[in-house]
Structures are given as structure tokens and as C-alpha cells.
Amino acid sequence: MKKIILFLLVSGIGFYGCCPKEKKDVKSAAPIIAKHDLKLKSDIMTPEVLWSFGRVSEPEVSPDKSTIVYGISYYDIPQNKGNREIYTIGIDGKNLKQITQTRFSEYNATWRPDGKKIGFLSAETGTMQIWEMNPDGTDRKQISKSNDDITGFKYAPDQKKILYTKEVKVDKTAADIYPDLPKTSGRIITDLMYKHWDSWVDTYSHIFFADYDGSQFSKEVDIFQGEPFESPLKPFGGMEQINWSPDSKVIAYTCRKKTGKAYSLSTNSDIYLFELATKKVTNISEGMMGYDVAPVYSPDGKKIAWQSMERDGYESDKNRLFVIDLTTGVKTDYTKNFDQNAENHAWSDDGKSIFFTSDWHATDEIYRLDLADGKIEKLTDGIHNYTGVFPAGNKLVATQMSMSSPVELYAVDPQTKKETQITFTNKEIFNQLALATIEKRWIKTSDNKEELTWIIYPPHFDKTKKYPTLLYCEGGPQSTVSQFWSFRWNFQIMAASGYIIVAPNRRGLPGFGKEWNEEISGDYGGQNMKDYFSAIDEMVKEPYINKDKLGCVGASYGGFSVYWIAGHHNKRFKAFIAHDGMFDLKAQYLETEEMWFANWDLGGSPWDKNNKIAQRSYENSPINFVQNWDTPILVVHSELDYRIPVTQGMEAFNAAILQGIPAEFLYFPDENHWVLKPQNGILWQRTFFGWLDKWLK
Numbered sequence: 001m002k003k004i005i006l007f008l009l010v011s012g013i014g015f016y017g018c019c020p021k022e023k024k025d026v027k028s029a030a031p032i033i034a035k036h037d038l039k040l041k042s043d044i045m046t047p048e049v050l051w052s053f054g055r056v057s058e059p060e061v062s063p064d065k066s067t068i069v070y071g072i073s074y075y076d077i078p079q080n081k082g083n084r085e086i087y088t089i090g091i092d093g094k095n096l097k098q099i100t101q102t103r104f105s106e107y108n109a110t111w112r113p114d115g116k117k118i119g120f121l122s123a124e125t126g127t128m129q130i131w132e133m134n135p136d137g138t139d140r141k142q143i144s145k146s147n148d149d150i151t152g153f154k155y156a157p158d159q160k161k162i163l164y165t166k167e168v169k170v171d172k173t174a175a176d177i178y179p180d181l182p183k184t185s186g187r188i189i190t191d192l193m194y195k196h197w198d199s200w201v202d203t204y205s206h207i208f209f210a211d212y213d214g215s216q217f218s219k220e221v222d223i224f225q226g227e228p229f230e231s232p233l234k235p236f237g238g239m240e241q242i243n244w245s246p247d248s249k250v251i252a253y254t255c256r257k258k259t260g261k262a263y264s265l266s267t268n269s270d271i272y273l274f275e276l277a278t279k280k281v282t283n284i285s286e287g288m289m290g291y292d293v294a295p296v297y298s299p300d301g302k303k304i305a306w307q308s309m310e311r312d313g314y315e316s317d318k319n320r321l322f323v324i325d326l327t328t329g330v331k332t333d334y335t336k337n338f339d340q341n342a343e344n345h346a347w348s349d350d351g352k353s354i355f356f357t358s359d360w361h362a363t364d365e366i367y368r369l370d371l372a373d374g375k376i377e378k379l380t381d382g383i384h385n386y387t388g389v390f391p392a393g394n395k396l397v398a399t400q401m402s403m404s405s406p407v408e409l410y411a412v413d414p415q416t417k418k419e420t421q422i423t424f425t426n427k428e429i430f431n432q433l434a435l436a437t438i439e440k441r442w443i444k445t446s447d448n449k450e451e452l453t454w455i456i457y458p459p460h461f462d463k464t465k466k467y468p469t470l471l472y473c474e475g476g477p478q479s480t481v482s483q484f485w486s487f488r489w490n491f492q493i494m495a496a497s498g499y500i501i502v503a504p505n506r507r508g509l510p511g512f513g514k515e516w517n518e519e520i521s522g523d524y525g526g527q528n529m530k531d532y533f534s535a536i537d538e539m540v541k542e543p544y545i546n547k548d549k550l551g552c553v554g555a556s557y558g559g560f561s562v563y564w565i566a567g568h569h570n571k572r573f574k575a576f577i578a579h580d581g582m583f584d585l586k587a588q589y590l591e592t593e594e595m596w597f598a599n600w601d602l603g604g605s606p607w608d609k610n611n612k613i614a615q616r617s618y619e620n621s622p623i624n625f626v627q628n629w630d631t632p633i634l635v636v637h638s639e640l641d642y643r644i645p646v647t648q649g650m651e652a653f654n655a656a657i658l659q660g661i662p663a664e665f666l667y668f669p670d671e672n673h674w675v676l677k678p679q680n681g682i683l684w685q686r687t688f689f690g691w692l693d694k695w696l697k
Contacts, residue, residue, distance in 0.1 A: 007588055013478070021501040032076040032083035032103075032330060036408055041690060043434040044459065046497040047685035050487060051678050052076050054425040056399070056407045058108065063115040064392040067135070068409060069099075071109060072425060075678045086120060087483030088135060091411055093422040095193065099137030106131075108152055108239070108378060113159045119143070121150060121666070127545035130164065130217075132499045134407070143216050151205065152232075152239040155212070156248040161276070162212045163242065163251055167203035170228045183657070191260030195593045198640045198672030204230045207253055209276065211525040223251065223274050225271035233269060233293070240294050245301050250275055252295035264595040267635060268312045271295045271304070284324055285331075290317050299351040300325055307342065308333075313596040314521075316478035321369065334369050338376055342367075344388050355379075355389045355396060355414070359511035362440075362452050362482045366398060368414060379417050383438060385483040386410075402483040403438050403456065403491050405430070434459035436495035443538045446530045447516060454481060454534045456491045456501040466546040470494060471536045471573070472503040473561035475675060477520050477528075477601065480511045488684060489555060493663045497689050498697070499551075502539050507645055522603040522613040524585075525564055525620025532565065537570065548574070549696045553688075555579035555636075556673065560622065563652055566633060567625025575695035577688060579636040580644050580673055583652040585621035591645045627657045632662035634691040636684065 038052055052075075059070040067088050073630050075082040084105040089096045099118075100106050107121040107128075117132045124131070125142060128149035133140040144150060146166065174186045194201050206224045210217040224231075231253045232241035241254035256269040271285045271292050284294040288310030297304055304324050309317035321335045321342035334354075337343050345356040354369045364385035368377045380386060389412075391397075396412040400419075409422040439455040458467065459472035460522040467580065472491075474481045481503045494501050505512065507528040508520025520528050540547040552573045554562045559581015566576050582588045586606045589598045599605075603613030637649025649665065656663035666687050668680055675684045 015436070031072050032079065032081070036466060038429060040429070040432045045433055045493045047431065047493065047682045048077065050490060050493055051681060052488065052687070053406050053429060053487075055214060055487075056409065056423060056425055057387070059109055059390060059409055060109065061091070061390050061392040061397055062111050063113060067095075067137075068392075068397055068422070069109045069111060069118055069414070070409065070423075071107065073105075077678045077682065080677055080679045086137075087117070089409070089422060091395060091397060091422070093411070093420070094577035096423075097136065099133070099135070110153070110155065113155055113157055119153065119155065121153070123149075127557075130162070143212075145216075145365070146220075152242075154239060154242065154244060156209075156244050157246050158248040159214070160212060161209050161248060162217050163209045163244065165205050165207055165232070165239070165242070168206040168224075169203050170220065170226060171202075172201075189534055190262040192595065193593060195642045197593075197643050199235070199642075201234075205234065207231050207251065207274075209251065218655075223253075223279075224348060227257075227675060229255050229257050237293070239643065243296055244585050245297050246299060247301055249277065252297065254293045254295065264593065265599065266312055266316050267291050267309065267596050271294060271306050284326075286323075292322075294345070296347060298347050305345055305347065305350075305354055309343065310503050313600045315594075315597055315600070316510070316517070318474070318517075320467070321345060321354065323354075323371070334371070334374055335376070340601070341510055344386075346670040348390055348391050349393060355391060357386050357389060359385075359482055362454070362480055362505050362511055364482055366396065366412060380419060381411060381415055382419070382482055384441070403485065404435055406485045406487075411689060434496075436492050437461060438491075442537050443589060445507075445527075445534045447527065451531055451535060452505045453539075454491075454501075454503040454505075455539070456495045456503065458495045458498055461544075463544045465544060466549075467498065467500045467544055468551065468692070469500040469502060469536075469539065470692070471532060471550065471552045472501050473532065473552065473558035473565070474503070474506070474509065475554065475556030475558045477508050477524075477557035478510055478517055479557075480509045481505045482511065488681060493685065497692070499544060499692070500539075502535055504531055504535035504608060506535075521601045522617060524560065524602070524617055529561065529564060531569070532561065533569075533572075547618050551575040551577070551581075551696050553692075554581070556581065559574060559644075562623035562633075564620065564625070567622060567628040567633060569631070571630075573631055575692055576633040577636070577691060578632055578633065578649075578652065580638070580641055581635075581648065581652070582622075582644055583648045583655075584623040585618050587651075588644065588648060591647070593642060599659055609631045615622055623651065623655070624661070626652075629656060629659060629661055632691075634664045634666065634687070635676045636666040636668075636687075638668040638675070640670065640672040643673050656687060 055073040057071050059068050069088050069592050071084050073082050073084040086100045086106050086109045087098050104122050104124045105505045109120045119132050121128050122131050129142050130144040130153050131142050148166045151165045174184050174188050175182050206222050208222050210220045243252050251274045268289050272281050273282045274559045289312040292308045295304050308320045311317050319341035320333050324331045340358045342356045345354050357364050358367050366379045366386050366389050384400050386398050388399040398410045399407050400410045401407045411420045437457040441453050442450045443453050445451050491501050508519045550573045559578040562576050562578035563581050563583050581680050602617040604611040606618050634650045635653040637646045639646050653665040675681050
């Protein structure tokens with residue numbers, strides 16, 4: 001329900017998403033080979049074609065700025081699993097090489113500071129360890145021998161040490177308390193924050209460092225010394241939250257040093273500096289009450305830039321770009337007059353500028369901050385999203401995606417602003433596909449404001465025909481309907497199935513200023529729902545939209561939206577699909593785990609009868625309008641979704657059936673808030689379109 005979730009979903013699953021599950025059977029798994037010669041039966045995208053795309057992720061530029069190392073994940077439907085291999089390519093787009101080809105997925109590919117080796121993570125020997133190889137993939141050797149899985153790592157700039165993360169057991173289990181019950185599966189819970197999205201809190205991610213002599217490392221040190229804290233932050237933080245100082249003497253890291261109930265109620269993370277020689281820890285963001293994450297040193301080591309939110313408990317607050325001068329201690333908010341988020345920040349090689357990405361009007365572009373005068377300049381512009389930026393001498397390497405393409409690597413010239421595509425991972429597939437047309441349209445809302453809405457037209461669109469149409473409801477709730485590529489909620493495959501999609505950037509989404517973004521918290525059944533109706537009501541005036549064949553679909557907050565609209569739509573729609581949606585807000589308040597989210601967005605607890613905002617939220621719970629349901633509905637939910645528990649979906653399905661409304665319930669016992677396994681993903685697509693086709697065609 002945060003924007004970062006979307007990146008995890010669309011850019012390929014990283015280590016925190018899939019490695020621990022895959023490594024258990026790696027020794028018996030067959031290699032998964034990219035099918036670059038895939039021949040399609042038609043020019044229309046299918047679920048099987050969607051799952052055949054390669055997923056590009058984790059690019060890193062070599063020390064000499066000539067070469068990029070990155071990973072591509074491919075999925076095998078019969079094996080029901082994926083495999084990730086490592087590639088290199090020149091910044092000029094030449095000399096593409098696949099440098100691993102194993103049955104063991106490789107992750108976290110990182111250039112050694114001297115550029116002579118590439119380090120990476122692999123579970124080839126049973127646990128996830130650090131390995132090294134030559135840049136051409138030869139001389140592959142394991143350099144760590146930890147008893148536990150290593151989840152991420154970074155070389156010290158002087159190459160004498162390595163920092164890395166792994167899970168550490170801190171709290172006692174029931175079996176520890178009662179040694180005569182070694183096989184008990186019970187958990188004794190005494191405080192909050194005992195679960196994260198899809199897993200129980202059994203361990204904490206700790207930062208370690210060790211000596212490195214060029215071939216192996218030793219003398220492991222846990223900088224948390226057994227404390228019940230974590231870095232990176234669960235469940236979505238990665239190695240961007242931990243960084244070395246240029247002189248290799250300090251580790252800067254992100255941490256929320258709270259436990260239990262205090263942790264569940266607060267987003268107040270801070271930036272800490274750990275001095276290796278003295279073990280002294282300094283909090284450089286003390287007194288800053290929201291999320292403070294991702295510290296990055298300037299090249300000379302005199303400054304640190306990081307992302308900061310102002311308010312505690314508000315996970316979707318404006319993401320500001322702060323810089324601290326470590327000599328004077330002065331902190332500067334360089335985005336004070338910039339009514340946008342700043343993300344994915346990186347220093348220029350000369351330390352005079354900071355590049356970052358920001359969402360404005362539903363596309364994510366690259367910006368440059370000039371520290372001398374504080375000026376912010378937009379460097380790119382187009383129908384796409386940039387999801388990361390990496391300085392490379394006089395060029396930038398960036399990851400770009402859109403509704404028409406998954407992530408690929410691009411080179412951007414910050415002087416001329418020219419953008420050049422470097423990788424063409426899925427070119428052979430796209431050459432065989434007819435794609436949907438994407439249109440940006442501004443629609444007047446009920447309160448006379450302008451709402452940016454994406455309209456996606458089917459391949460071979462014929463404006464003389466009438467098409468069934470889907471209203472897409474975005475999740476988040478503060479997550480822009482931008483130019484994202486999803487391997488489930490994919491607009492190209494929806495359009496290829498013969499549907500027009502109407503995707504509004506309703507109230508409560510970033511990229512349109514602070515006021516627009518904040519008009520949803522405490523008002524779930526309010527103006528943002530009217531925005532949905534404004535968009536679909538305007539579009540049905542078009543002669544090519546069949547107003548008698550309208551569907552409404554969405555997940556997470558989008559699923560809530562579907563449930564709410566089902567009780568208020570006044571016969572507009574003929575079919576609904578809700579995935580992982582909130583149905584009963586009173587129950588959801590006590591079932592979810594991140595209480596800061598429930599308190600901020602719902603306004604408070606159900607029992608606080610004097611809290612008018614909270615009571616308005618619970619009055620707008622979809623369960624209160626279920627007696628008005630009159631339209632077929634497909635409900636999708638998964639057992640491992642701890643964010644919005646599966647009982648929410650069961651309640652909605654049962655309510656429909658008990659009222660005689662045609663309904664189906666697609667249940668996954670082994671998925672979380674998403675659907676990540678290939679065969680489950682294809683089942684999801686087939687069920688999704690089977691339901692829509694049944695009622696809309």
C-alpha cells in the first residue's frame with residue numbers, strides 16, 4: 001500500500017521477494033533458459049506471453065564508467081519457478097554478455113571497487129553466500145562461509161572490508177522457553193508488530209562487517225550487537241538504505257529503533273552513522289519525526305543526502321530531499337519549494353549535483369538538483385516512468401518502464417537531455433505483438449477540478465465499433481496511476497482481451513501536488529469515489545464505449561474501491577473484480593499490523609466515538625452498503641496476505657452468495673498481497689478474464 005510496492009512488482013522480484021523460497025530446491029532444479037526465439041501464435045498478448053518476458057533489475061555501473069552489470073529474471077511455467085542470471089553491457093549498448101548460466105539464481109551483482117571482480121549472491125552451496133567472478137563470468141569462487149543466508153552486501157571503497165546483512169534471531173521462541181517441546185509450532189506473542197505483510201517476525205535484519213583480503217572475509221562484527229532492531233527496514237527496504245563513507249571508516253544506515261507497540265504506531269526511522277574504529281553511533285536525523293531513509297555520501301565524504309518525510313505515522317507524506325553538511329551539522333531541505341516527491345537520489349561524480357526521480361502528472365522523470373543555487377531542473381519528459389538513476393561520468397544510466405514495456409536500461413545525457421535505449425531484452429516478443437494505444441486525457445471532476453485519466457485502447461482499435469470497458473481502481477491508496485508495467489495488473493493484456501481501460505488518477509494520488517494527494521486520508525468514501533464516477537461517466541459519452549458493458553476492477557485500496565462502488569454505482573456496472581480489498585474497516589483496523597497506517601488513513605480507532613474523522617471512515621466501510629449489492633462479483637484473496645487478511649475477502653464473497661448475487665472466490669493458500677508464482681499468475685489471469693468475458697461479452 002506504499003508506492004515502493006509498485007516498484008517491487010513491476011521491476012522484477014529481487015532477493016527479498018523470492019530467494020529464500022527458491023534456494024531450498026536449487027540442487028534439483030533445471031536451468032531456466034531465456035526463449036529469445038519464442039514464436040507467438042498471434043499478435044495478441046496472452047498470460048503465457050506475459051510470463052515469458054525477461055525482467056531487468058539491479059543495474060550497477062563499473063568503476064571506470066564503461067560497463068553495466070545487471071540481472072534478468074525469466075520464468076518457466078511448467079517448473080513453476082524463475083531463475084535470475086547476470087549480464088553485462090557497455091554503456092554504449094554494445095558488447096552484451098550473459099556471464100552466468102546456472103540453475104542457481106544470482107542476485108546483488110556488485111562491482112568490486114577495483115573493477116577486477118564482480119561480487120554476487122548465490123545459494124549454490126545451500127545457503128545464500130557472497131561469491132566473486134571475473135567480469136566475463138570466469139573464475140567463480142565463494143568468498144563467504146556464513147552459517148546463515150546473506151541477504152545483501154557492499155564492498156568498502158578501500159576494498160579492505162565488506163558490509164552485509166542477514167537475519168538474526170533475537171527473541172526467544174516457545175521451544176526456547178520450553179526445551180522439552182522442541183517441535184512445537186506455537187508462538188507466544190506479548191506485544192505488537194509480530195508480523196510484516198506476509199511473514200511472522202521471527203528474526204531481525206542486522207548489519208555486519210568483516211575484514212576482506214581479496215579472496216575471503218573474516219572477523220565478523222554485528223553492529224547491532226543482538227539488539228531487536230533492523231536495517232534495512234522490513235518489509236521492502238533494500239541495500240539502498242545502507243552505505244559506506246568514501247573513506248571506508250563509517251557505515252551510514254537506516255533504522256527505526258523502536259520495538260513492539262511503539263514500532264507499530266510509528267514511521268519515525270532515522271539515519272545513523274556507525275564508526276568502525278570506535279563503534280560510536282550518531283543519529284544525524286534526530287528530531288525529524290517521519291521516515292528518514294537511504295543515506296548516500298557525497299563523493300568527498302563531507303555531505304550525506306537522504307529522503308525524509310516530515311510527519312510521524314504518515315507513510316505517504318511528501319518525500320523530501322535533505323542534505324547534511326557533516327562539518328557544520330547544517331541540514332538543508334532542497335525540496336522545500338518543490339511540490340513533488342524526490343526518490344532514487346544519487347550524487348553526480350563531481351559532487352556538485354544530485355540526480356533523482358520524481359512523479360509529476362502520472363509519469364516519473366529524472367531531475368537534477370544544483371547544490372550551488374538550489375535550482376531543480378527536469379531532465380526527461382515522456383510517456384514513461386524512470387525508476388532509478390545511476391551517474392556514469394558524463395552520462396546517466398537509468399531504468400525506464402511504461403504501460404507498453406517492462407523495465408529496460410537507458411542512457412541519458414544530462415546536458416542535451418537525449419535518451420538512448422541500451423537494452424532490448426524483450427524485443428523479439430514485442431516485434432510479434434500488436435500493442436494497445438495509450439492516451440492521456442484530462443476529465444472534469446464533480447468539484448470542477450481536472451483529473452488526469454489514462455485511456456488504453458485495444459490493439460487494432462476500431463472507433464466505429466463498441467467495446468466493453470473497465471474502470472480501473474488504483475491501490476495504495478496514495479500510489480499514482482503512472483506509466484507502470486505490472487505482470488498481473490497489466491493494461492496491455494487487458495486491452496488485448498478486447499477491453500478499453502479507463503484509469504483515473506483520482507484524489508489521493510501523488511504527482512499532482514500535496515493538496516490533491518492528501519484529500520483521501522480520513523475520507524475513503526468521499527471525493528475520490530466521486531472522481532471515479534466522473535471519469536467513467538465522461539467516457540461513456542464516447543460512441544465506441546458500450547455503456548451497457550462496463551466492469552470495475554481493482555486491488556488493495558482498489559479492491560476497497562470496488563466493494564464500495566458495488567454499493568453505490570446505481571446500475572452503471574455489470575461486473576466487479578476485487579483483489580485483496582478492505583471490506584470491513586472495523587475488522588481491518590485490528591487485523592492489520594502497521595497501525596500507523598490505520599490510524600492515519602482511517603483517522604483512529606473504531607471505539608473513539610468522539611473522533612469524527614474515524615467515525616466517518618467506519619461509516620463508509622463497504623460492509624455497511626452490502627445490502628445494495630446487485631451485480632456479479634469475483635473476489636480474489638490469499639492466505640499469506642497479513643496486510644489485508646484473507647477474512648476480508650471471505651466476508652465479501654459470503655455476503656454476495658447469501659444475497660443470491662453471482663460470485664466467485666479465487667483463493668491462493670501460498671500467495672501474499674500479490675500473486676508471484678507463474679502458474680498461480682496464469683490462473684489469476686484466466687479467472688480474471690473468464691469472469692469479465694462471462695458478464696461483459
